[in-house]
Amino acid sequence: MSEETGERIFNGLPAAGGIAIGPAFVYEREEVFVSERVLTPDEVDREILLLNEAMLRTRQELERIVSFARKKLDDDAAKIFESQLLMLEDIEMLHSLERRLREEKKNADFLIYDELKRYREMFDGAKDIALRERMADLDEVGQRIMRNLQKKRLHLTVEGRHIIISEQLTPSDTLLFSRNDVLGYATDTGGIASHAAILSRSLKIPAVTAMQGASKEIRTGDLVILDGQHGILIVNPTEEHQREYERKSSRIESLEAELAELVDLPCVTTDGHKVELSANAEFVDELEYIITQGSKGIGLYRTEHLYIAKGDFPSEQEQFIEYSATAQSMYPQTVIFRTFDIGGDKHLNRGIPEQNPFLGWRGIRMMLDEPDLFRQQFRAILRASTMKNIKLMFPMISGLSELEEVLGIFEEVKLELRDKQINFDEHMEVGVMIEVPSAIFVADELAKRVDFFSIGTNDLVQYLMAVDRNNELIADLYQEFHPAVIRALKTIIDTGHRNNIWVGMCGEMAGNPLATVLLLGLGLDEFSMVPSVIPEVKKIIRSTNYEDAQRIAHQALQLPTSRKVRDFLEAYVRERQPQMMAALLNDDPDGDGNHVSALPVSRIAADEDHGPGDADSDSGKKTED
């Protein structure tokens, strides 16, 4: 189908919610080129004059942007431009420029370029996203001065309603394009916490980021669909997709208002059964967004991003700062930290080649071989726990002896802290992730030693089905609705409850609206997911009767194939949640049961340990098992 119509689907990160459908406008940012020149003594004074003129002009531009930003944006977003203005006036930079101009006698635009390079080197090692964003701001200010020195103009106008596609958008591109009738933004680079993403949310313009090269594949005028909630861009969509998204878009508008009202409401079924919805997170910068989505805390905090960002293990102090900042900003909600899960797809083993890293030295296996690193992490987490809102869990536990070894080290570290009279939460809850199939069969023993289970469905499904979901040849065998999977879930949840511990889930399945009623009915106590889907899942739970859900789960458990389970759940959602189904799935009024649409829903989360683009999930594929 896709060859005939030329439809292409790109997966990125959801930066700002909403759906946009319209022609693409591919924006190629005009690069400023500089060449190095040596000035004659007479030219130096003139160059200083030109620099001052360019500075003045830049200042006027920025002041106009700031006043426009104040009108159009919330306070925090407008601050981004105010700080750009401060950068322009930075006395150190001004002095350094003028001094170098006189001493080195070089052209001003080259010197600015050179100064920026110096700062970039300084920021390059920065692990902090916020810091990298500030470098991007500084870069933008520098580019603006250079452009003014070269007397060039930027053209940020576009006729008619378009979706702007670009390799990158600076904060002011994002703001200034919005003066036109812009429908959405899609960029190759950037992150959820980037300034451009913050601005898109503040402007309420749907945006997708981290599209990894999509801008090179799209031409101005191509019809595109941008799904800012799920991070999807569809180029030259099939008519089917077009109709589907047009329907979704109009329904989302009415749904959105309704979902917004849900943020502060408890997550409880119509008959009073309460569950927790929480968010998966890895950066402090995401927390603000998480809170606005109505999350009850963080159900999975991936600590390994600290390692990935730094390229090495962070010190105890670095970890402590990160963990306490996270705990404090979520307070009084809780944060569940997962100890380093390095290895597997993260390719970070210490240069020892592994034929099969997913079955190799990863997670708890690696940490047990490096007990000093483990102790460091435990100390940092314990020290950060004084507000008593931190929980801890261990990945890749395959059996009791591993768990006992981990808990042994944990207790030793507690003892050491008590000796040193360092405060920590003596009653911190600890849990294990259930993701290695062997753990299911010893869950009874594991449950007796911990306070909770958290089911990591992404790995669990892979290991249970023996399917590497990054392998395209077999990715369709990765089926989270396979009877073996849902029966395993039942065993895990029942075993947990029998031992009086709660059971959560932090894999993609927890955020798949199609799975919500099933998981609720199986008795899951906590659902942890990408923040953007929390309102949808909450809405489903709040309009479901717990007894109904239990019956649905019971019936689903009897079904023999993945396809039958899916169809059964879809039929239920379509009947009971027509509005939700219409907005989320392709609810075809003619009822021809078309399934193409399910694709975006389960792509919701390029989540749980898989980067964007590789989370090729089962839905949308019509494979019979």
Place this chain on the structure above:
Amino acid sequence: MIERTVTIRNRSGLHTRPAATLVKTAARFASEFYIKKDSFEINGKSIIGVMTLAAEQGSTLVLTFSGRDETEMAEAVVGLFEKGFGEL
């Protein structure tokens, strides 16, 4: 010259907003103002300098003020840190 040691109390450290507040406050005074973190020292009136400090919550900074209005300046600047830049 006045020297003061302060600890960053607000959770997100000297990020965009507090850094801007700090630099704007410093600009109101004539005295020189330097910030030292570990062995790294920057001009406290330079937003870019303050950014490069990457000072996070819990970091300890040594502030030095020198000039005719150093007393008033020290009071104003140290006050910002104590109040956690209004983010506590």
